[in-house]
Amino acid sequence: MPPDIISRSLRSISITKELNHAPDNETGSGDVNPSTPDTNPATMAPFQKIGTFTSLGIRNFRYLLTGTILSNAGMWIQQITVNWLVYDITGSGTLLGSINMVQSVASVSMLPAVGILIDRANRRLLMLLSSGWMFILTLSLGLILLLYGSYVSYLFVFAFLAGLGQCIEGNLRQVVVFDLVPRSIVPNGVALIQTGWSLMRSFGPGIAGFLILWLGPGGNFLLQSGAYILIALSIIQIRFPRRDPGIVRGSAIQNIREGLAYIATHRVTRVFTIMGFVLPIFILPTFTILPPIYAKDVFHGGSDTLGFLMASVGLGGIAGGIVTASLNRVERRGLVQLASLFLLSLTLILFAFCTTLWSALLVLVVAGFFEMVFMITNQTLLQLSIPDNLRGRVTSVVNLNAILMPIGGLIAGSASDYLGGPKMVTIILSVLGASISVLVFLISPTIRNYRMSQAIVSSQ
Numbered sequence: 001m002p003p004d005i006i007s008r009s010l011r012s013i014s015i016t017k018e019l020n021h022a023p024d025n026e027t028g029s030g031d032v033n034p035s036t037p038d039t040n041p042a043t044m045a046p047f048q049k050i051g052t053f054t055s056l057g058i059r060n061f062r063y064l065l066t067g068t069i070l071s072n073a074g075m076w077i078q079q080i081t082v083n084w085l086v087y088d089i090t091g092s093g094t095l096l097g098s099i100n101m102v103q104s105v106a107s108v109s110m111l112p113a114v115g116i117l118i119d120r121a122n123r124r125l126l127m128l129l130s131s132g133w134m135f136i137l138t139l140s141l142g143l144i145l146l147l148y149g150s151y152v153s154y155l156f157v158f159a160f161l162a163g164l165g166q167c168i169e170g171n172l173r174q175v176v177v178f179d180l181v182p183r184s185i186v187p188n189g190v191a192l193i194q195t196g197w198s199l200m201r202s203f204g205p206g207i208a209g210f211l212i213l214w215l216g217p218g219g220n221f222l223l224q225s226g227a228y229i230l231i232a233l234s235i236i237q238i239r240f241p242r243r244d245p246g247i248v249r250g251s252a253i254q255n256i257r258e259g260l261a262y263i264a265t266h267r268v269t270r271v272f273t274i275m276g277f278v279l280p281i282f283i284l285p286t287f288t289i290l291p292p293i294y295a296k297d298v299f300h301g302g303s304d305t306l307g308f309l310m311a312s313v314g315l316g317g318i319a320g321g322i323v324t325a326s327l328n329r330v331e332r333r334g335l336v337q338l339a340s341l342f343l344l345s346l347t348l349i350l351f352a353f354c355t356t357l358w359s360a361l362l363v364l365v366v367a368g369f370f371e372m373v374f375m376i377t378n379q380t381l382l383q384l385s386i387p388d389n390l391r392g393r394v395t396s397v398v399n400l401n402a403i404l405m406p407i408g409g410l411i412a413g414s415a416s417d418y419l420g421g422p423k424m425v426t427i428i429l430s431v432l433g434a435s436i437s438v439l440v441f442l443i444s445p446t447i448r449n450y451r452m453s454q455a456i457v458s459s460q
Contacts, residue, residue: 073227078221097289098413106167110163129168131231138224142223285411290422320376
């Protein structure tokens with residue numbers, strides 16, 4: 001092995017040993033102290049020395065990643081099962097988009113309150129409560145489906161209630177990375193978390209498709225409920241450092257205004273927030289709403305075909321996450337973000353022209369790769385632009401763009417009904433996505449020239 005590789009490996013091992021042997025700052029309350037050695041960037045090696053899997057050397061991060069993978073598995077199995085049931089019962093793309101709208105409306109209605117809770121409350125307790133809530137919901141729906149059969153009304157109620165729990169879960173896991181990982185390796189930690197998310201997007205839908213065949217929808221949801229018990233066990237194992245309970249003050253309305261004001265007055269955060277809108281409006285409908293229609297009407301398959309389509313996207317996402325975690329020496333992350341969006345859009349246009357299932361699966365692997373590179377880069381640069389004492393509130397405001405995904409999904413599902421299929425919808429949305437990437441490249445030097453070293457330094 002070349003000496004320079006050995007040297008870098010030894011430095012990475014040294015870093016992770018330091019992190020794992022740092023003093024334990026956990027208290028019974030599970031709060032966080034940002035000045036502890038675990039989160040002090042001064043104790044870390046320069047950003048360029050971080051390896052692809054450095055964050056895995058941190059015990060707390062490993063438990064966070066394990067719980068995240070299980071949580072994402074449950075989320076994807078739920079989404080695929082519910083979407084398949086709705087389209088199988090009704091054959092309506094409009095209703096397919098509507099059920100995702102209901103879930104997102106529930107999530108968005110909770111976001112302002114969730115941001116305040118994340119900044120003020122015991123984060124371990126919040127994570128445990130959200131996991132318990134999802135356990136009760138999945139167990140209940142599984143029993144209802146087994147005892148009473150499949151009715152669309154049950155699925156809409158479940159989608160709304162699940163949206164409340166997933167809102168807390170999703171926001172918490174974004175913020176907690178910054179509690180458990182030193183600032184200089186946050187980009188690496190975020191990339192690995194997103195890779196875990198993509199891992200389950202790859203295997204979760206495939207598992208869901210086959211579970212529908214083997215166990216039926218009811219048995220599928222009962223199995224999901226067991227995953228939430230494992231998630232709770234992983235949360236219990238995380239040692240949260242201390243946090244000053246008085247770090248957030250003022251009324252709830254004032255706290256929300258602070259989050260909005262920060263985005264409005266800080267150009268970098270504002271620009272990356274706007275770029276984050278592109279994915280839920282123009283890209284994700286092809287990945288989340290249209291696949292059941294492609295599976296049934298274009299490729300003439302069943303739930304297993306749907307699982308294959310979704311798994312292909314996730315497989316590409318795994319590769320994209322690992323590659324992004326390895327980009328420690330690539331400074332021009334703003335340019336990486338734009339290039340990945342452009343190539344993702346072109347790949348989805350190609351997908352729309354695929355006439356066989358196997359060619360479609362191969363193209364979706366490539367699309368999943370570029371989607372993950374774009375998503376990780378955008379979220380990392382955005383999160384690093386937010387100060388710690390505002391992170392929960394600003395993140396919750398940023399995540400209000402979640403309402404855009406069901407709006408885009410509803411438009412995509414309805415347009416599929418109107419245009420006689422999903423292909424033209426995919427082409428139109430993808431052309432718009434590619435056009436936005438070119439336009440931003442031409443008019444926004446903030447994104448075009450933004451470097452990772454700027455983000456790391458400004459966040460400290």
